[in-house]
Amino acid sequence: MLEIKDLHVKFHSREREAVSGVSLTIRNGEILGLVGESGSGKTVTAMSVAGLLPRRSCDYSGSIELDGTELLHADRTLLRKMQGKEIGVVFQEPMSAMDPLMKIGEQVGETLLLHHPEISSEDRYYCALAAMREAELPNPEDTYGRYPHELSGGMLQRAMIAAAIISRPKLLLLDEPTTALDVTIQAQILELLKKLNREHGISMLFISHNLNVVRKLCSRVAVMQKGILVEEGQTEDVWENPHHPYTKRLIAAIPTRTKKEAPDHDKF
């Protein structure tokens, strides 16, 4: 469904390519995990898909096709038609990613306003409420009229998800959606994503540097390092049998609850 071929992105202000030669596919209804160290180009890859590259300040090549539509080189008018409607994006920092002066509900409904101007504002209101309910926001009628600063991080992240799914996009890009959250809330959001994937068949690109999380959610995983895709495969395969040394290190570094080598209890 999504096909990234040989993607290169280089920012004018940087020496090194941020993304060099990444090729990826996401199949219908699949959740692909993208992991890698900070600065490895995960976000840039996702932004290229979403049409959010700052085109003036970087060079890019390759191709990105969503169901046969070329996105990377598409003009802004076409992109605008796809953005929000076909591709939804959920960003890492929900607080700064929401317009602080716009009501939550209006932000959730904004995609509809832009892509379906024919829908009356009343209908839009109900659609927004429905989407918020779907994203398991408690008490959506009340939340609709609130402003971002009045909500907790977890609620905001749900609102972001509601906004992203309101127009039933084919593809959802999730850029570290749980990193800023508490473990308990993190778990709830992951459940929610699983449910959406199950019930609506939305494909997802899930970016994280938390391998445990990726393992819980994704069927396939891709590993990036310094702009290069170093490994890709079924999650369990990669887990059990990492090939690339970086992947190996990454997995080794995961704090697990294995027994410590030398417990020194004698001090107690």
Add this chain to the structure above:
Amino acid sequence: MKYAARKILMLLVTMVIVSFLAFLAFSLISGDPATAMLGTEATPEKVAALREELGLNRPLLAQYGTWVLGFFTGNLGTSYSYRMPVSSLIGQKLPLTLALSLLSFLLILVVAVPLGIRSARQSESRLDGVHTALNQLFMALPPFFTGILLTWLFGILLHWFTPGKFPIFSEHPGLFFWNLLFPAIAVAIPRIAMTVRMLRSTILHEMNQDYVRTAISRGNDRVGVLYRHVLKNAMAPVIAFLAQTMAEVIAGSIVVEQVFAVPGLGRLLLASIGNRDWPVVEVIVVILAFWVVLANTIGDLLSQRIDPRLRLGGDAR
């Protein structure tokens, strides 16, 4: 509403402090109103008698008390030098200064806001550097210098207006504003440049915020982002800035009134300080301070209406 009430209370407190400080300052300033009034006719006996008559021998606090009491009963006192009620004296001057200040402020709004938005939108253009430099140049034009050039060019060489002539509003409203326009321009030019700069960088700052990326990801185009999201967000700091501008415009008027011989509050203030005509000075100081504090309070209240985060009771700025 609690917020508004608190702001208004603050305003009153500030006004009381200001009026008292002003009063205190007069007692420190060298020179005595009675001597000033008598001029070359002053003899010690005459001065003493006049001081008695004016109540200048009473303790400072008592004088202040009388003044405050009078203020609230609508009696602003009597000018020492003009021997007429301060209220009617100010009444003749205030409209002109207000008109001048409001006109400059209007000019600033009308010119600077579109220019600022434009300049932000064109921040990537090749000419941006030139625009910024020009903007800095305009910022460097002191109103009294611009004023002199304007009178020379339009008053003397081109005869577009008559320097020093300010027709009464009720008689020639058109001419009144036409003649005020030139001083207003002189006051406005550097402020316009500052406002453009402020708007530009605030908008650019907002443009770089994450929520703009979110908005685009939903399918907004640049214009939509600007008008639906960015401008609203840029508004709160801009309003605070404009409030400050509004406050400073009146100070700019004081100087420019001198350049264009506008018979407004500024000139009355300067003359009254020279004459040690404290009843007049006190009222003008209170009016000016009220204007400044009011502008800031209105700015705060407006920002707070726009930005729900401030409704928690925080301060704009």
Add this chain to the structure above:
Amino acid sequence: MNRNKKGYLRAGLILTCVLFALILLGFFWTPYDPTAMSGSEKFLGPSLRHIMGTDNFGRDIFSRVLKGAGLTAVIALSTVAIGAVCGTIVGALTGYFGGKVDAVLMRFNDAMTAFPSMLLALVLISVLGSGKYNVILALGIVFTPSFARVTRSAYASLRDANYVKSARLMGAGRARILFVHLLPNTMQVLLPALTIGFNNAVLAEASMSYLGIGVTPPDASLGYMLSEAQSMIASAPWYAVGTGLMIVLLIFGVGLIGEGLQRRNGGQRYA
């Protein structure tokens, strides 16, 4: 935005350096004695002999502008120095410690800023009397609150930085934290504020002298000269233009530096 980052700073520095070099030169040498009068050379237009022409006493305007700019610059610099030092100390104390002192001082600050700065300067000059030293003092006092405001907010925002806490844990004294650890970090906002302050000081001094309540002859600051020039605007427009231009260039140069500094910070801060 990136393209011009350095450009403004450089252009501003060059312009300002040239002007200050001229001004410095003016302290020791001017083409003519700036006070020497000549009945036969009244109101000469700009020429090679007198590049800015002469005034009603036949004095060379360029020489006077140099001297006047010198006085204006000295006043503005001293004013900024006083305002910045006092303002920084007040701002540091209130911003860092907060609490009641802060609240009271800031209320006082608000009351001070409720007077338009011109008015405050006027009142102070009435108390102190006119003349250049009093102008410096008065303007220094007038500008203190704005510096205090800027540094206060800088200090308040830095107060909770972790490196401050760790410095405290290590046993650093308050003065050391305020002026060794924190002061360099306020430069980002203080430097642009200094340029703005300088420009405001030039403007304020010029306005006051223009109104005849600042510097008095035979000291001639640019503002006083401009008020002289205004009365001759029809017969000697070059006088006003030359004098005004000097003010404009001074402010413009320093303004560019400020612009450059702010862009270097990438900050959008306003003093």
Add this chain to the structure above:
Amino acid sequence: MTNSDLVLSVSHVTSGYSEGGFLSKRARREILHDVTFDVHHGEILGLVGESGTGKTTLARTILGMVKPDAGTVTHYTKRPQMIFQDPYSSLNPAYTVAWILEEPLRIFGKYDAPERKRRVADMLARVELPEECLRAKPEELSGGQRQRVSIATALIQRPRFLIADEPVSALDVTIQAQILKLLKELRDEFDLSYLFISHDLNVVYQLCDRVLVMKSGAVVEQGTVDDIFDHPKNEYTKQLLAAAE
């Protein structure tokens, strides 16, 4: 267990923040409620709990940055230090690493310049940073390098007790592992005791000897790592463990 065994004892501490300004009345918001625990010599005590429960507040109270309303904090060592969660604001951006590392010694005031230089170089080597870092300003360093510099500054005065407030949560997983390893090594080398704050249970499990679990400003459970992880008694602890699975 004697008192000489303790580096810190916190007993019945209640603490919080004052709110409100000049004209509105000041209210005290209580964050910590009756917190009691000890830190023993040489141990790493983990502190877990969800965001906003008051873990940082507890650290501040221990270090005297927040005055407790009730209860006592007793230190048995001198100059306890802290490593902060955010490596980006824990180093003074105005100075070079060399200056930053030397500053604690200057404040300490016992050593002359060459001695200070020597100690700085030693410490730099100890936290495995290259020499050229000395001339760099913090902004030129990566997150992991910064956290190493923070650790070095915290240790250069040779404290015996260190509070680490989520020292790795802002870092990459691979870097996290390195820093945790370093912290462990330093414990033995410098004879340190830690209070290690984290919300990552797995990290705590790997590093700590004992764990405190906090919820809403109160300690709900404490015990050795094995006890807590294998036999959680408190409902909240169970939830946490389940979420971390």
Add this chain to the structure above:
Amino acid sequence: GDGSSQAGSEATQTGGSTGESVQGGEITVGIAQDLDDSLDPHKAVKAGTREILFNVFEGLVKPTPNGDLEPAVAESYVISDDERTYTFTLREGVQFHNGETVTADDVVYSIERCADASEGEPLVAAFSVIQSVEATDDHTVVITLSEPDSDFLSYLTTAILPRDYADEDTAPVGTGPFKFVSRTAQDAIVLEKFDGYWGTPAYLDKVTFKIIENADALVLSLQSGAIDLCPHLTATQVSQLSGDTYQILEGTMNLVQAMYLNNAVEPLNNEKVRQALSYAVDKQTVMDMIADGHGKAVGSSMYPTFTKYFDDSLTDYYTQNIDKAKALLAEAGYPDGFALEITVPSNYQPHVDTAQVLVEQLKAIGVNATIKLVDWNTWVSDVYTGRNYQATVVGVDASNMTARAMLERFVSDNGKNFINYNNPDYDDLFRQALAEKDDAARTEIYRQMEANLTEHAANVYIQDLADLVAIRSNLAGYQFYPIYVMDLASVHFVQ
């Protein structure tokens, strides 16, 4: 329209175009000083206020352009042989602007008001010789003096006010050819022709005095044609008026501009030093510099339009002589000069300009002079009343047309002796002059007093400033007076 200023000549000087005079019309007069003063003619203290109130008020007698007094509210008067009783017969049907007829009671009220000494000095100091004022009938007022005073009559130009009227301060009512209409502070004073005037009525229907304090703005207003008539311009200002919209009349200001010296402070208490300063100054250069040569040099405290008293031989008593000045300084013990602070009121440009020229001239003899500009009120309190200064450049004028008004102030114990002049001979002469009944002899004594001031270099005398009046080309009839007034009753449009 040549307004040469020899007062006392047979022709009344008038200024303006020739042509057929027209009744009616309105003009705007520019004035450089605000009337921030009481408008009560007895209380007004500023010269600028009195200058304008001249059109609104009259006394029993009033001055004429050639320096005489002519009956005004009084139709005639008789002075008794012992010069102690003045009997005035009031003119029939003189009206106040409020429509009421002037009665003897009003006159008595007005004179007594100015003679009241209950608050120290009376409003008109010379009225302290008044013993009684009586209305013998509705048309006759008798004033009795305690001792004869030959100058007494000239003080009776004091305005006659209606008796039961309380608002003179802000809405003055008098008997002059113009009546007061309104005042807007710092903006304008409006006068209208008074139809009930007893004498030759004014030509103009309405005169607006437009206040433009800023000398520069004044020029701009002239250039733009907003003003029809403007007195007291400087040569610089005049030089900027081009074209033939205006004609320029030249008179003098009727004042003595000098660098007044505080005779009581070091080193100015040394006569040689004062003389040295006088020798250092070249009056002509001053006039050239500040007024393109306009103005009349003076050598003592008397200005030329007072022809009767003016002694022209004193004018060139000190001609610039640097060597002599230096020698005098050396004799006085200041071979290297000294520092001198000249305090100048900032509100009048010619004085500021003069001071700047003086500073330059004094450099030649090593005197390092600096200017201290102060506002008028500071000048009054520091210099004039406080006498706390070294030197000051101002102009001193006469409040009425007597030599005494110019010379009395230098008597050592006079309250207005702001230069602290202390010369026993001078005090003696003044006593003699007061006692002298013969006019010629008294004039002679006054001239001796002038010479005394000059010889002892009481001040560095400079000039009577030129009074340049710009008047629109189609206006005529402007008259110069030997005192500081502006008479608009004779100004009229011409065809």
